[in-house]
Structure formats: structure tokens, C-alpha cells
Amino acid sequence: MNALNKSIEPGAVFDHGEFCDHENVVFVRNKRTGLSAIIAVHDTTLGPALGGCRVWPYPNPHDALNDALRLSKGMTYKNALAGLNLGGGKAVIIADARETKTAAMMEAFGAHVDRLHGTYITAEDVGVSPADMDAVSRKTKHVRGTSAMGLGDPSPFTALGVFEGIKAAARHVFGNDDLKGVRVSVQGLGHVGFDVASRLHDAGANLIVSDIHAPAVEKAVTAFGAKTVEAPDAHAVDAEIFVPCALGAGLNRNTIQSIKAKIVAGAANNQLETPEDGRALKDRGILYAPDYAINAGGVISVALATHKDHEEGVRAKTMLIGDTLTEIFQRSVLENKTPEAVADEMAEERLAAAAKRHL
Numbered sequence: 348m349n350a351l352n353k354s355i356e357p358g359a360v361f362d363h364g365e366f367c368d369h370e371n372v373v374f375v376r377n378k379r380t381g382l383s384a385i386i387a388v389h390d391t392t393l394g395p396a397l398g399g400c401r402v403w404p405y406p407n408p409h410d411a412l413n414d415a416l417r418l419s420k421g422m423t424y425k426n427a428l429a430g431l432n433l434g435g436g437k438a439v440i441i442a443d444a445r446e447t448k449t450a451a452m453m454e455a456f457g458a459h460v461d462r463l464h465g466t467y468i469t470a471e472d473v474g475v476s477p478a479d480m481d482a483v484s485r486k487t488k489h490v491r492g493t494s495a496m497g498l499g500d501p502s503p504f505t506a507l508g509v510f511e512g513i514k515a516a517a518r519h520v521f522g523n524d525d526l527k528g529v530r531v532s533v534q535g536l537g538h539v540g541f542d543v544a545s546r547l548h549d550a551g552a553n554l555i556v557s558d559i560h561a562p563a564v565e566k567a568v569t570a571f572g573a574k575t576v577e578a579p580d581a582h583a584v585d586a587e588i589f590v591p592c593a594l595g596a597g598l599n600r601n602t603i604q605s606i607k608a609k610i611v612a613g614a615a616n617n618q619l620e621t622p623e624d625g626r627a628l629k630d631r632g633i634l635y636a637p638d639y640a641i642n643a644g645g646v647i648s649v650a651l652a653t654h655k656d657h658e659e660g661v662r663a664k665t666m667l668i669g670d671t672l673t674e675i676f677q678r679s680v681l682e683n684k685t686p687e688a689v690a691d692e693m694a695e696e697r698l699a700a701a702a703k704r705h706l
């Protein structure tokens with residue numbers, strides 16, 4: 348008992364800066380398999396909390412808790428804004444995906460998900476494969492993204508949503524979405540970025556591409572006749588549209604001042620390093636498509652594609668991302684707010700309306 352009293356500070360979770368109004372946070376251990384996990388259910392106003400399970404070798408439990416709390420809240424906003432009848436949640440497993448993750452560990456995690464009786468639905472995230480979700484599904488039905496379910500890799504739907512978002516941004520800034528001859532810098536040519544580049548190429552855009560992985564760049568040069576730029580300079584090239592599809596925090600005090608594009612619209616998560624960076628983009632007259640609004644195609648596919656024949660529904664819902672962004676951009680002008688502030692408000696409005704209906 349004494350050891351326990353010493354190691355847990357009173358209020359360690361409730362007073363946590365990211366705790367917000369989380370409905371349920373579960374700390375999970377399974378001695379036999381070495382499972383250590385945190386499942387965070389942020390909000391179930393709109394429905395069961397859907398959010399991926401991340402396997403990551405966090406250096407300490409605080410970082411794991413931080414991630415679980417921050418990411419689960421993010422899922423509440425993302426699912427609400429995407430028009431899904433789903434709440435927000437997330438799970439993190441403290442393990443190395445290559446070294447210590449095992450099927451038995453994922454099964455043990457599945458058993459804990461099952462104890463939440465469907466208030467949390469798990470899915471893939473960083474460090475997790477369809478085979479891992481197959482293991483989870485042996486212990487619970489509250490899982491998406493198994494190899495027997497859905498449409499497989501969500502990236503094509505993320506790319507479709509990003510492309511629709513780019514067109515919405517072009518309509519807002521240029522008055523039309525004809526991308527013929529428009530110069531577009533695509534940073535990151537992975538699962539999503541390459542697909543977005545392909546759609547832009549088909550629409551007649553002139554591509555300038557970059558990636559730290561040289562073969563990906565060569566492939567885009569061959570396929571699209573793209574020009575290239577060194578990855579760290581992708582934001583600063585002479586282009587009308589900048590499409591970040593690599594890592595987060597690329598929009599910051601060091602990069603924003605040298606952006607020449609009028610539009611920033613890409614798939615990368617957490618593009619703004621700080622909220623002030625969103626204001627800096629607006630002050631410079633650069634239209635920013637909030638990341639969690641434009642990259643929601645993947646979660647839409649995971650949420651709705653419980654069977655292989657659901658593709659049309661997923662596609663239709665993903666195409667609506669363009670309309671959502673148009674509303675965000677218009678409100679941002681009318682209310683003189685940053686697009687990301689408007690996106691947050693729209694998600695909160697949907698949650699508040701649903702909460703009122705439940706009263």
C-alpha cells in the first residue's frame with residue numbers, strides 16, 4: 348500500500364492538462380502478455396467512441412497518457428465534423444511494434460476493449476496492422492480494420508477527401524476549381540501524398556514534388572513529369588497551392604513567412620505547430636484547410652465500411668469534405684476567425700445540438 352501511495356499523486360489524471368471532460372480513461376495491464384495500455388474515451392454524445400489503437404514505445408507512462416488524452420479528444424472533433432454518428436476515443440499500447448508487440452498482447456487488448464461494452468471501438472493506428480486487428484477481433488466485436496472487414500487501406504479515401512478539399516479551397520480563393528496549369532507543391536509522396544499528386548496531375552496541375560525518400564520522388568517524376576524540390580524547401584517554392592502530406596508541425600514561425608502559396612491544404616496531421624501559426628497564416632492572406640477536416644476520408648472509410656460493399660456510401664460521405672471546408676472558409680471570412688477555430692466551433696455545435704436532443 349505504501350508504495351502505491353508514494354507513486355500516485357492525488358489528482359494525477361483529473362488535474363492533467365489534457366484531461367478535459369473525458370468520460371472514461373482505463374489503465375490496462377496484462378501480466379501474461381506484457382500488455383500495458385491506456386484506453387481513453389473522450390465523448391460518446393454522437394455515438395460509440397471510434398479511434399485507432401497506437402503501439403508506440405513511449406519512454407514513460409506520462410507521455411502515453413498525454414497522447415491518449417490528446418488524440419481521443421481530437422477524434423471527437425474529427426468524427427463530429429465529418430458528420431459521423433460516432434464519438435471520440437483512442438488507445439495507446441506501450442510497446443515496440445517490431446520488438447515486443449505480439450498477437451497474444453493484441454488479444455489481451457481486445458479483451459479489455461470488450462469490457463467497455465461497445466462504448467469504445469478500436470481500429471488501426473501507428474504500429475498496428477490488419478493482422479493485429481484480427482487478433483483483437485478474436486476477443487471483441489468492437490473493432491474495425493480487420494482483414495475480413497471494410498475496404499482495406501484507408502489512404503485512397505483520405506486522398507480523395509484531400510483532393511475535394513483542395514478544390515474547395517481553390518473555389519474560395521481563385522473563384523473556380525480548374526486546376527489546369529496551377530502550380531502545386533506536394534510534400535511527402537507516401538500512401539496519401541502520391542495518390543493526391545496523381546489526382547492533381549489528372550486535373551492538369553503542374554506538380555513540384557518532394558520527399559526524403561528518393562525513390563518516391565523518382566516515381567513521381569516518371570509518372571507525372573513533376574519538377575522536384577528538396578523536402579525542407581517544399582513550402583517556399585513558387586506555387587499557388589502547398590499540399591503537406593508528410594509529418595506534422597510543418598507550419599511554424601520558421602516556414603510561414605516564406606510560403607508563397609495562397610492555399611495550404613494537405614493530409615498531414617497536426618500541421619500547425621502552435622495556434623499562433625494559424626493566425627500568422629491568416630494574417631498573411633494564406634488560406635489554410637484545417638487538417639482534421641480535410642484528412643477525414645480515412646476515418647470515414649474505417650467507420651462506415653463495415654462490409655466490402657459499402658464503398659459508394661464511403662465515397663459519397665468523403666466527397667462532402669469539400670462542402671464542409673467551403674462552410675468553414677466562408678464562416679472564417681464572415682466571423683474573422685481562423686479556419687481551424689471555425690472547424691472547432693462547428694464540431695462543438697454538432698455536439699451541443701446532439702447533447703440537447705439527449706436531454
Ligand SMILES: NC(=O)c1ccc[n+]([C@@H]2O[C@H](COP(=O)([O-])OP(=O)(O)OC[C@H]3O[C@@H](n4cnc5c(N)ncnc54)[C@H](O)[C@@H]3O)[C@@H](O)[C@H]2O)c1
Nearest residue numbers: 502505535536537538539558559560578593614615616645
Ligand atoms: N493514411 C491515411 O489514411 C491518413 C489519414 C489521415 C491523416 N494522415 C496523415 O497524412 C500524412 C501522410 O500519411 P501517409 O499514410 O501517406 O504516410 P506515409 O508514411 O505513407 O508517407 C509519408 C511520406 O512522407 C515522407 N516524409 C517523411 N518526412 C518527410 C519530410 N520531412 N519531408 C518530406 N517528406 C517526408 C516519407 O518518406 C513518406 O514517403 C501523415 O501525417 C498522416 O498522419 C494519413
